[in-house]
Amino acid sequence: MADVKCAFIVQRPQYKGETSRLALTHALSYQTVEVLLDDGDTVTPSLCFVGEGVLGISKGQNAMAPYGINSSELHVKNCLLVDLDVYVCKEDLEKYGIPEDQLPDAADMEAEKTINVVPFAEIEKIMEEAKHVLFF
């Protein structure tokens, strides 16, 4: 029985390339990984947005109407709904002039988790504690 901690580091904007969007959906899949693991084994991802990765997660997105795709805001909300730990780098929000109240929550879904806006030093600590660090 073992839990494997993974840090998913999203460092690119979600609408510029596909990979950073895939970070969110891959992190979400931790909910079903147990069907492929031995009893008691788990994977616990932490989803961290740094650098340009903070650019595509503001609330109020409407990707469905013009593009017919789910927004990265919805993916973030789904992550919160399934109790995934989501971190956003405070310094990078400030760098790009994004106020913290522009970030989404999933209160309308009755999620208990909220986004954690933290200094980069905290994200470094998450990376140090993880067994595997994946950059998207």
Next chain:
Amino acid sequence: MGVLTMGVFPGLVGSGSYDFAMKLAKAAADKGHVVNIWFSGNATVSVKAHQKHLKDYSTGEKYLVELLEKGVEICTCEACTISRGVQKTESIAKIQWNAMHWYLSKIHCADRVLQIGGE
């Protein structure tokens, strides 16, 4: 010997990263390591069979068949693959099709993980 799990996301054509990932996987397998490869994003197109290897373009099929013969487990993201119009019936034999949790399960058992990002 260790277990190496690779997440490969770049497209087959237009990036040297895909070729690098395949050559690295072969080197690891040749050394006796257990290697798992997960394809997502544009890399999933590379599972289509009957690729013609023209010298101006990278090919995936030659490497993938060789890796499968060495016992490397290769799995493609079903959603990413069918969204690009590639059907399971067109796939290179013995490549697995599954969902993203396959990758996480192989991360769980891995000693090392290499995430080869896409564009």
